[in-house]
Amino acid sequence: MKIAIIGTGSVGQTFAVALTTLGHQVIIGTRNVEEKLSVSAKDGFGNPSFSEWYASNKAVKLGTFAEAAVFGDIIVNATQGSHSLNALQLAGSEHIKGKIVIDIANPLDFSKGMPPSLIPELSNTHSLGEEIQNKFPESFVVKTLNTMWNGLMVNPNLIAGGDHTVFICGNNEETKTTVKFLLHEFGWRETAILDLGDISASRGMEAILPIWLRIWTTTQNGAFNFKIVN
């Protein structure tokens, strides 16, 4: 399929590699292509610059948010949650209309220091997933994969033989089914996928982040996930 990834960070990069490896065509969208390619310094975590990464991943194309959105049949929101709405607006509601928006972002608020909390107006009684659906009512927002480290999102078999849980929610059954096919392609088995209903379940899915971050800082290991057992 033709897939647009909005966001050039580590989550977007991980998705791009995984999707092209599976044979999908991928354009990553960014605010300013020239600017993005002009940076050659490593990022704050010591990762290679985007341009270095891009040079070694020839199957992935780079474009503006709008170019990516025009190209993609499916749009993946892999931006930082605080930038998601702006990035999708730049992508253009007319270009993502009628399309699936897979929202894997979290509305993290880094303004109060580390660890981040949730952006107040997008937490508790509201969520980023719902806000994206509200702002782009003609798109089909499917929230999933936001509750784990990006390495696991596209490769659940990295831990515990893949026997852990991925949540999914969205208002439209057909588009959720399409996204579940993609999850299967990543290695998620049917029993690992827990469909929590409409997009309002984003509230709970995003509210996992505080304990996710706490477990991560406690164990110093991001390669873990939640499994629902009963």
Place this chain on the structure above:
Amino acid sequence: MKIAIIGTGSVGQTFAVALTTLGHQVIIGTRNVEEKLSVSAKDGFGNPSFSEWYASNKAVKLGTFAEAAVFGDIIVNATQGSHSLNALQLAGSEHIKGKIVIDIANPLDFSKGMPPSLIPELSNTHSLGEEIQNKFPESFVVKTLNTMWNGLMVNPNLIAGGDHTVFICGNNEETKTTVKFLLHEFGWRETAILDLGDISASRGMEAILPIWLRIWTTTQNGAFNFKIVN
């Protein structure tokens, strides 16, 4: 041990039965003993009245919040989160001073309808566990067990052979160790207990409630838990 349970609801009752079965001495505290025993109607969920339950559980004693707190070496906060601070104030800071307060409550806000959200001022950048510790600085608040149905709290072996996770946090190592002994008595094995550090981890532990509630309403089954896998 002598244990005071603050709160007469189903969580308090479950704890009282489990603790007396284990040989502990238990007083349940309530706001008004006479009033509590005078109600004979079933509750809104069709459960027996407290007085009916009390009559059939002779090992459990009933007292005021303060009487229970004076008696207990350990205090269990099993109230609804919106009432916890008031109930503990009535119990008396002088009576819970120097003691362990096991906080298993959640700051649920039912004022906006079902499902409940979290009480805004006790969510995201704050929590009930922290607020109790702030208000009762001479007590040792240990948050645990709030992330699951009460039947599992005291009997983890009900599902998945007990192989799932209970979180714990608190500022004092020694008192956390005491609470871990109690968790072991309930059947929680060492590998199931995930210590998340100081009481500020309550933020994450309480923030699990929205997805817990969503899973519960989706699956119509409260006998599930989260297991951290890696």
